[in-house]
Amino acid sequence: MMNHPPTTRTAARQLDEQDPLARAGERFELPEGLIYLDGHSLGPASKPALAAAETTARDEWAKGLIRSWNEADWINLPKTVGAKLARLIGADATDVIVCDSVSINLFKLAAAALECVDTKRLLVEADEFPTDQYMMQGLSAQSGARFVRVEPGDAEAALEGGGVLVKSVVNYRTAVIEDIARLEAIAAQHGSLIVWDLSHATGCVALDLMRDGARLATGCTYKYLNGGPGAPAFIYARRDVANQLRNPLPGWFGHADPFAFDGDYRPVEGAARFSAGTPSVLSLRALDGALDMFESISVEQLAQKARALGDLCTWWGEQLGLESISPGIGAPRGGHVSLLHEEGYAIVQALIARNIIPDFRAPDAMRFGFSPLYVSFTQVWDAMEALQDILQSRAWDQPRFKVKATVT
């Protein structure tokens, strides 16, 4: 399966010509001439996502008004969009619910899991995404459970000591992939539970949560799923586990019969109990539309292309003498590659000025994201050639490229 990345632009173009996903790219509303390598941060707008958002606003909201909760089935959107998403993470359709943000969902799942483990410890690796760390610090203060920051890579030993581990499947800086099955087996052996953060994995990794024995997970939908800025997150909770868990944020949308207006909370069956308040319908429907882009595309196809694009970037990085902190050519890897340069921020700005958009993570990581739905091999080639030119000509060495923006 594994091929050496193309070493000429012509060879790159040949890969595009054979690419079964190439047609999908045409349905994104990407500006002409732009090479967008930041889908690991915010995926672009697709025609079905924009159409769904507009139909929802102009027809369902403006014309249907309150009736749309029934007639447009808004009430079931958290479930129906969750079911649509389930295949992309290898879950049963009824085990996924779309709700709230990853931050909020991490709290719900970890707090619920904490009640089911004997050792009241909250385990997070030190290089975990910040919000994952913050939420566990908050839960620790709230619950009295011990917050344990684990050295990167020491999750296994931590699980053996018992507790709840919050762990990204794909590391947001390095794109290193965790082996879900391996850690779940260790967790099961030691009475620990893992809350997987799938934010950087969904849509670019061949996830199979059921096969791998994952019990709890959350993830964001605005990266490789292209759900729109701040699109709602999802929760996966395997039914047998879900039914033993208490949602610590038990809002009316997780009630067994929300419109009975009972005074007492009674959770609905399964993952849906992790819903809380009224869902943001406009955002949820944009995601609903965005997921249509994945129809008849397998997660294996997505993963294979994302890796091949990343391999090409890695090969180029080697030619340019740039250190990579991401897994090398042919190794399992998430959807992005991080190349290091102490002037990385300015270099990224210089690329943006040439209509090529990667992003930057302090202090020195240039992240190039390879969303398999719309990035082509030729685009990666051209982006890397531009990078070569910027490095060789020191085009990045201008004051205008060094002004830091609020969001980097």
Add this chain to the structure above:
Amino acid sequence: MMNHPPTTRTAARQLDEQDPLARAGERFELPEGLIYLDGHSLGPASKPALAAAETTARDEWAKGLIRSWNEADWINLPKTVGAKLARLIGADATDVIVCDSVSINLFKLAAAALECVDTKRLLVEADEFPTDQYMMQGLSAQSGARFVRVEPGDAEAALEGGGVLVKSVVNYRTAVIEDIARLEAIAAQHGSLIVWDLSHATGCVALDLMRDGARLATGCTYKYLNGGPGAPAFIYARRDVANQLRNPLPGWFGHADPFAFDGDYRPVEGAARFSAGTPSVLSLRALDGALDMFESISVEQLAQKARALGDLCTWWGEQLGLESISPGIGAPRGGHVSLLHEEGYAIVQALIARNIIPDFRAPDAMRFGFSPLYVSFTQVWDAMEALQDILQSRAWDQPRFKVKATVT
């Protein structure tokens, strides 16, 4: 100020002709001929809300992509939309942040407040909106604080015993208004804290949180603010209080420097610390547009008209011999009036069949909502005449009007 409601359709029309808010109605995208009396559940779409949603999707997202976090200032939307909303609740612009749902925000505020009171009790009246009750039950299980369900109207005595009270300013069934200043004074005297739920009050009541000494509040934006289905909620936290509080759901958007990617949480100053995850930008921008509808309109104007419309409904209810559970003519009242009838569900369906939309709350309350921005006196008159006809002709007594929908 208080006038008897008009007793003829002509008199109702005269009120419309003198109504300074009448022009606002033209900027809503309401279907021709529809009388919409359900704005207390879901407000309608306005031109500026739809325009903001579409600009955000088609330009800021599709064209600007990741750059829009800076260039379209998405990153500050929770604050800027909060600041826009602040005037409508009588708050300082910097004391309001838009984030998450009312359910989630109730948890944040009550959990934070609980740490600041000596008596660890969570107080909720038995007729409080269900999600408020559920969230406090959840927080009680989480924190060990005692959940105390108080008889309706006994909030004052409960506050004297100490604790955190969650309390709607306008009751969702009856539209009875609570006196914020009175309860805050009692709370202050006894070391208690109140988390106000402004969901049914914002946009139809002359709120003045600063004047009344309110310290913590949340509210929804999809009712009288017309922010769109499931539009994000807001949090008000008076600065001096906010800075003493710990957000129990400390996501990266409440961090003092979210893009520094620190491992440790450090809250930003003020109400903004109650942000958690990435905000749903599409929904947030629809709300942003919707708030433009309130430009140069005072909360006193909104409240006065809402009450006058409600008075007219109440007067009609008396003529029709229907019991009202809402405050009477001339009394302070929220934006709706609840008239009782044991066949209320079928009667509401019969009204909907005539293009008049109120809603129904089991077992017997027909809720008629009077959003001051787009409901006219003539419309209320016509709706009540239709109600009279339906009652007199027993037009509701048909099987098709008795089929219960999922959402009622």
